Amino acid sequence: MTDLALARVKMVGMPINSTPSVSVYEVSPRDGLQNEAVVVPTDVKVELISRLIAAGVKDIEVTSFVRPSWIPQLADASEVVARLPHTDGVNFWGLIPNRRGLDRAIDGGLTHVATFMSASETHNQKNLNRTQRETLSAQREVIESAKAEDLVVRAYISTVFGCPYEGAVSIERTTQLAKQLSDAGADIIVLSDTIGTGNPNQVTEVVRSVTEAGIPLERLALHMHDTRGTAIPNIVAGLQAGIRTFDGSVGGVGGCPYAPGAAGNAASEDLVHVLESIGWDTGVDMSAIADAGAFLSAELKRELPKRLNRYHTESRSFVESCSA
Ligand code: MG
Numbered sequence: 001m002t003d004l005a006l007a008r009v010k011m012v013g014m015p016i017n018s019t020p021s022v023s024v025y026e027v028s029p030r031d032g033l034q035n036e037a038v039v040v041p042t043d044v045k046v047e048l049i050s051r052l053i054a055a056g057v058k059d060i061e062v063t064s065f066v067r068p069s070w071i072p073q074l075a076d077a078s079e080v081v082a083r084l085p086h087t088d089g090v091n092f093w094g095l096i097p098n099r100r101g102l103d104r105a106i107d108g109g110l111t112h113v114a115t116f117m118s119a120s121e122t123h124n125q126k127n128l129n130r131t132q133r134e135t136l137s138a139q140r141e142v143i144e145s146a147k148a149e150d151l152v153v154r155a156y157i158s159t160v161f162g163c164p165y166e167g168a169v170s171i172e173r174t175t176q177l178a179k180q181l182s183d184a185g186a187d188i189i190v191l192s193d194t195i196g197t198g199n200p201n202q203v204t205e206v207v208r209s210v211t212e213a214g215i216p217l218e219r220l221a222l223h224m225h226d227t228r229g230t231a232i233p234n235i236v237a238g239l240q241a242g243i244r245t246f247d248g249s250v251g252g253v254g255g256c257p258y259a260p261g262a263a264g265n266a267a268s269e270d271l272v273h274v275l276e277s278i279g280w281d282t283g284v285d286m287s288a289i290a291d292a293g294a295f296l297s298a299e300l301k302r303e304l305p306k307r308l309n310r311y312h313t314e315s316r317s318f319v320e321s322c323s324a
Helices: 003-012 028-032 042-055 077-082 099-107 121-128 132-148 171-184 200-212 231-241 268-277 286-300 315-321
Strands: 023-026 059-064 091-095 112-118 152-158 188-193 220-224 245-248
Touching (some): 042 059, 077 091, 077 099, 099 132, 112 121, 121 152, 152 171, 171 188, 188 200, 188 245, 200 231, 220 231, 268 286
Parallel strands (some): 023 059, 023 245, 059 091, 112 152, 152 188
């Protein structure tokens, strides 16, 4: 690739070759459902996962191994994992809060796990009942144990772009944590906008700071929330900054019980639509992912917050529906 072409990729994030690709990491079975008041049957979760695979999603966060009494919605974690429709090329990820969670994930045969902590002290304490220092210390051990078992580890950093309790979060703090988690052995660092308060300039600045600290772009991912309609603009800013993995949740389901006002993950349908429309291959079939979202919407018995309607995936209906 020429210097000019490289500069174009770096500055604009636009594809050079015909089919550059990005990855969509699907969080609906875990992050999407964990805030739902009504417990979703295991059958429905397994069916949702099957539909996501059929749509072409390669990375799916299927559950969380938190203590069942913390999040009753995910009390069936081991059963979901036992019933996973294993498919070549598809990675199933389990969220693990601690060593016990890691053991349960390994017992279930998972090879991909995710840890989580917050960039802000107060959110970390509300979410994990521990200080950041205590959490980081415990996570170092968990990540080292996971790597000793050859697992792939992604480490979420929540509240990177703002905290519901503290407001602004310093980029330096996020960068320091990202470096510490990376040094502990985490393969992927997930910069997360837990309450959807970030803006595209912040995304650019945080990504620049973290990469300047030595973490390469291919080891970063973005997890954005659409509380204020900024998930997609922020994702495009991330794409332009060189990020190639984005978290999505079909229908846009999922908030955070410890982040008041946080509404909706970035909807996978919206994410796939926008990325594909500007020339990136997500490997995900638009119609099939919309169907997965429609399935979940029917099971939850409500409209989900995604922007892209099933109707919009059928151009004929869309054209007919617009009179002016
Ligand atoms: Mg989320």
